[in-house]
Amino acid sequence: MNYDYLIVGAGFFGAAVAERLATSGKKVLVIDRRPHLAGNAYSYTDSETGIEIHQYGSHIFHTESEEVWNYITKFTEFNDYIHTVPTRHDGKLYPMPINLDTINLLYDKNFTAEEAKAFIDEEIKKDVEKYHITEPQNFEEKGIALIGEKLYQAFIKNYTEKQWGTDSKNLSAEILKRIPVRFDHDNRYFASAKHQGIPKAGYTKIVENMLNSDNIEVRLNTSFKDIESEIKGVKVIYTGPIDELLNYELGILPYRSLRFEAEWTDQDLRYAVVNEADKDVPYTRTHDYKYYQIHQPAVLASKKSYICKEYPADYEVGKEAYYPVNNAESEALYQKYLGLLKERYPNIILGGRLGAYRYWDMDVAIKNALELAATLE
Numbered sequence: 115m116n117y118d119y120l121i122v123g124a125g126f127f128g129a130a131v132a133e134r135l136a137t138s139g140k141k142v143l144v145i146d147r148r149p150h151l152a153g154n155a156y157s158y159t160d161s162e163t164g165i166e167i168h169q170y171g172s173h174i175f176h177t178e179s180e181e182v183w184n185y186i187t188k189f190t191e192f193n194d195y196i197h198t199v200p201t202r203h204d205g206k207l208y209p210m211p212i213n214l215d216t217i218n219l220l221y222d223k224n225f226t227a228e229e230a231k232a233f234i235d236e237e238i239k240k241d242v243e244k245y246h247i248t249e250p251q252n253f254e255e256k257g258i259a260l261i262g263e264k265l266y267q268a269f270i271k272n273y274t275e276k277q278w279g280t281d282s283k284n285l286s287a288e289i290l291k292r293i294p295v296r297f298d299h300d301n302r303y304f305a306s307a308k309h310q311g312i313p314k315a316g317y318t319k320i321v322e323n324m325l326n327s328d329n330i331e332v333r334l335n336t337s338f339k340d341i342e343s344e345i346k347g348v349k350v351i352y353t354g355p356i357d358e359l360l361n362y363e364l365g366i367l368p369y370r371s372l373r374f375e376a377e378w379t380d381q382d383l384r385y386a387v388v389n390e391a392d393k394d395v396p397y398t399r400t401h402d403y404k405y406y407q408i409h410q411p412a413v414l415a416s417k418k419s420y421i422c423k424e425y426p427a428d429y430e431v432g433k434e435a436y437y438p439v440n441n442a443e444s445e446a447l448y449q450k451y452l453g454l455l456k457e458r459y460p461n462i463i464l465g466g467r468l469g470a471y472r473y474w475d476m477d478v479a480i481k482n483a484l485e486l487a488a489t490l491e
Contacts, residue, residue: 118142120351124334125353144330145338148334151334156317157316162418174195175476176475179308192314195408201388204268214230253286254271256287273398360458364447367448397425398425399423
């Protein structure tokens with residue numbers, strides 16, 4: 115096959131661009147250096163229990179975009195799962211995001227909504243005066259100014275420090291735009307999402323369906339460097355890290371990585387995900403994937419659970435890059451790499467979470483892919 119486009123990376127961004135191009139009649143080669151499709155959303159079904167294992171941690175599809183929802187539902191059917199995430203603190207589970215029940219449980223009160231709001235406002239005022247916060251200078255000051263010290267210390271501080279591997283005083287206040295606090299009993303994690311759910315056939319099947327075209331060839335276990343010499347003159351959509359593509363010539367862009375420890379057990383989490391807020395617990399999330407499969411009562415009734423603990427990790431070359439560390443310095447380095455890319459690879463277009471050096475949810479990646487595909491010949 116002679117190709118019009120090479121797409122590097124078979125995650126949601128790459129798959130959506132490939133599908134749109136193939137539908138318009140273009141010939142597309144999709145490669146991925148991993149042995150599977152779907153990127154970090156990759157999932158597979160355990161043959162004994164029927165549990166869909168999320169290889170790289172929980173993925174819950176949610177979106178406010180009708181365009182994205184109408185697109186993705188062409189390739190799969192979703193169940194009606196509504197995401198709720200309790201946070202474990204001092205041995206208790208609290209609703210998260212913070213709501214009226216969280217406040218009453220933490221403070222051992224029985225506030226009405228109006229009483230809780232007045233109480234938290236007073237807590238914030240007291241703590242801002244205590245720490246002389248006028249204009250927050252770092253993440254911690256911003257957190258205290260938004261929700262008060264006790265809520266911040268219980269649910270935000272230690273989780274954030276584990277996630278980013280540094281003291282919250284070293285993090286920019288700009289990272290923290292807002293902390294949602296609800297003075298009602300709503301415990302939906304994605305309360306504003308018009309659509310959410312888990313694909314009944316798993317995430318990998320979505321990407322398989324997207325790439326099921328006579329105009330698309332897929333090669334796994336294949337990196338860009340492996341075939342660079344084969345595709346001279348072919349337009350390239352590259353979804354990997356730009357610093358790796360350019361051999362780290364200007365330095366290494368900062369990322370955070372993750373590692374996962376999982377085991378089959380008779381223990382039962384009772385939730386799909388629990389956030390771990392305490393400092394003495396080294397992982398940030400515990401997953402019990404069977405609780406996503408509300409459309410399969412037999413799976414929910416399984417006496418076995420696949421419990422997965424998610425540990426934040428420092429990034430180094432050779433590890434998987436999960437989260438870009440976005441700050442002024444990293445953005446400046448990324449922009450320098452963009453300039454170098456134009457010189458070295460004028461036929462390459464960047465995209466996806468790693469290519470764009472942005473933390474994107476799945477729906478945002480798809481939306482950006484559809485927008486890009488619409489501009490391509």
